[in-house]
Amino acid sequence: MRGGGWAVQQSEKSTSLWEKLQEIDVRYIYLLVWIVVSIPILKPLGLPLGSISEETMLLYDFIDHLPPRSIVVMIADQGPAAATECQPGMVAIFRHCVEKDLRVLFFASRTEAVPFIEQCMIDVLGASKDHPDYGKLYVNLGFIPQYEIGLSALAANIFYTTTDAYGNSLKSMEFFKDLPTGTAKDWSLAIYFGNSNVDWVVRQVNDPYGCPVAGGVGAVLVSRIYPYYPQQVIGFLTGLRGSAEYEVLVGKPGSAVAGMDAQSLAHLAIIIMIIIGNIGYFVSKRRIGGF
Amino acid sequence: MFDFNILIVLAAAAMTLGLYSYLYRENIFFRIAEHAYVGAAAGYSALISIESAWRLLHPHLDKGEYYWLITILIGLMYVFFFTKKYFWLYRYPTAIVIGSGIGVYIARGIKTQLIRRITDTISNVSLSILTPFDGAIRAIGVISALLYFYATMEHKGPMQHISKLGRYFLMAAFGSSFGVTIMSRVSLFIGRLRFLYFTYPAQYVVVLAVIMLVAAIIYDHVRKAET
Numbered sequence: 001m002r003g004g005g006w007a008v009q010q011s012e013k014s015t016s017l018w019e020k021l022q023e024i025d026v027r028y029i030y031l032l033v034w035i036v037v038s039i040p041i042l043k044p045l046g047l048p049l050g051s052i053s054e055e056t057m058l059l060y061d062f063i064d065h066l067p068p069r070s071i072v073v074m075i076a077d078q079g080p081a082a083a084t085e086c087q088p089g090m091v092a093i094f095r096h097c098v099e100k101d102l103r104v105l106f107f108a109s110r111t112e113a114v115p116f117i118e119q120c121m122i123d124v125l126g127a128s129k130d131h132p133d134y135g136k137l138y139v140n141l142g143f144i145p146q147y148e149i150g151l152s153a154l155a156a157n158i159f160y161t162t163t164d165a166y167g168n169s170l171k172s173m174e175f176f177k178d179l180p181t182g183t184a185k186d187w188s189l190a191i192y193f194g195n196s197n198v199d200w201v202v203r204q205v206n207d208p209y210g211c212p213v214a215g216g217v218g219a220v221l222v223s224r225i226y227p228y229y230p231q232q233v234i235g236f237l238t239g240l241r242g243s244a245e246y247e248v249l250v251g252k253p254g255s256a257v258a259g260m261d262a263q264s265l266a267h268l269a270i271i272i273m274i275i276i277g278n279i280g281y282f283v284s285k286r287r288i289g290g291f
Numbered sequence: 292m293f294d295f296n297i298l299i300v301l302a303a304a305a306m307t308l309g310l311y312s313y314l315y316r317e318n319i320f321f322r323i324a325e326h327a328y329v330g331a332a333a334g335y336s337a338l339i340s341i342e343s344a345w346r347l348l349h350p351h352l353d354k355g356e357y358y359w360l361i362t363i364l365i366g367l368m369y370v371f372f373f374t375k376k377y378f379w380l381y382r383y384p385t386a387i388v389i390g391s392g393i394g395v396y397i398a399r400g401i402k403t404q405l406i407r408r409i410t411d412t413i414s415n416v417s418l419s420i421l422t423p424f425d426g427a428i429r430a431i432g433v434i435s436a437l438l439y440f441y442a443t444m445e446h447k448g449p450m451q452h453i454s455k456l457g458r459y460f461l462m463a464a465f466g467s468s469f470g471v472t473i474m475s476r477v478s479l480f481i482g483r484l485r486f487l488y489f490t491y492p493a494q495y496v497v498v499l500a501v502i503m504l505v506a507a508i509i510y511d512h513v514r515k516a517e518t
Contacts, residue, residue: 027314033477034484037480037481037484038484038488041481041484041488042488083482084482084483085475085478085479085482111335111339112332112335114339142343142346143339143343144343145343148392148395148396149391152395162351163350165346169350202403203396203399203400203403204399206403207402207407208399218475218478219472219474219475219478220468220471220472220474220475223464223467223471227411231407231411232403232407239475240474240478241474255485258485259478259482259485262477263477263478263481266477266480267474270473
């Protein structure tokens with residue numbers, strides 16, 4: 001690629017194919033990735049998804065075995081940049097919770113996540129605050145500011161916000177009628193959706209109250225969630241692939257499954273380019289006498 | 292009747308392609324999209340924050356607990372950031388937010404991120420009787436990576452090899468992080484392309500953008516040939 005590569009800087013003359021490859025204008029690579037991603041989007045190839053990962057399966061099994069009316073708290077922290085990966089997983093998990101008659105409490109920890117909660121409820125229930133079960137099985141608390149401080153306050157007192165996102169009093173809702181403690185001890189599971197950080201959820205919900213934590217996280221966050229798995233984080237969805245797996249498990253393939261062909265081909269293209277780049281680097285280094 | 296949604300889709304498609312146009316080169320469409328995005332994001336965040344602050348506050352005011360208004364006054368002190376004379380007042384809300392954040396973090400952080408990490412690592416390694424290979428990798432990886440950062444002893448002899456091994460483990464971890472970051476970015480690109488290809492009338496903006504790109508390439512080529 002232009003401007004890059006140790007060998008290119010060392011030699012003014014580039015004669016071999018490998019050296020020429022390293023001088024390719026990077027914009028051709030962008031064009032190649034665009035074409036490779038576009039083809040399967042416009043004409044799906046139907047590549048197999050493969051086996052379901054252990055992390056996804058454990059989360060699915062955990063939710064599947066929760067007794068009816070257990071409380072699942074969904075923390076939406078996905079901005080537009082993470083929504084492609086996290087939103088399909090959030091919809092699939094919410095669909096599973098609805099099928100199992102679980103109570104779901106939503107809140108957004110960042111302002112950009114607010115519309116994604118609304119969209120999730122509309123995608124699964126066909127309505128949000130106007131659904132007959134809203135206030136009985138599903139409640140949206142809207143945006144709670146200050147991440148960890150906000151969650152800490154909510155975990156200590158579920159009535160901390162007093163009203164839901166639409167201004168309805170929480171104490172008047174059937175959802176909150178039979179809570180033994182009114183704290184996070186009553187929660188059966190807290191699921192984080194986003195790609196910024198899961199540490200604060202584990203800190204404020206798992207250790208002090210013993211509530212299991214799960215995630216529907218962007219792939220970029222996976223390496224940070226693994227240290228908590230499986231003791232504190234009982235399972236999680238890894239990016240678009242994890243969301244696609246959960247969509248398959250709940251029997252409702254959606255946008256994540258549709259995007260997996262493109263994801264697979266894009267990865268293949270990137271892997272091939274990395275291999276070519278590395279061969280070119282080592283070959284040209286050897287020519288100049290680097291070895 | 293005019294469908295306002297069409298305008299929103301057209302604007303979203305134009306903004307998306309405007310931002311991606313930076314991949315060809317810096318241009319005015321990119322700058323317009325960049326500034327519009329930053330402005331819209333800031334405006335939207337401010338609106339939601341004000342709305343949520345009011346939602347949290349008004350039940351207390353309804354009950355006659357007017358002392359809660361002090362929180363609004365503290366919040367408004369952020370505005371003094373823009374004045375030289377009263378800048379010191381801006382430090383009060385900052386101190387409250389940072390102080391409470393650190394307090395909440397410290398109370399749980401030591402247990403969750405230090406003690407539990409050590410005990411879980413030890414139990415993971417000791418429970419790996421059924422999968423001794425995993426256990427061995429965990430143990431060797433943790434010890435060698437920690438010793439890589441051990442600075443009170445010169446890395447010579449066996450220590451040199453152990454710290455080198457630790458460096459390889461760290462490189463593998465960084466490589467893995469980089470790989471999943473690429474995976475995330477590709478997913479984002481897929482999401483945007485699905486929007487551009489399948490949301491009416493975004494397709495027309497894509498066609499227009501491709502024509503403009505081809506024109507820009509030809510223009511650049513001609514100018515390059517002239518010089």
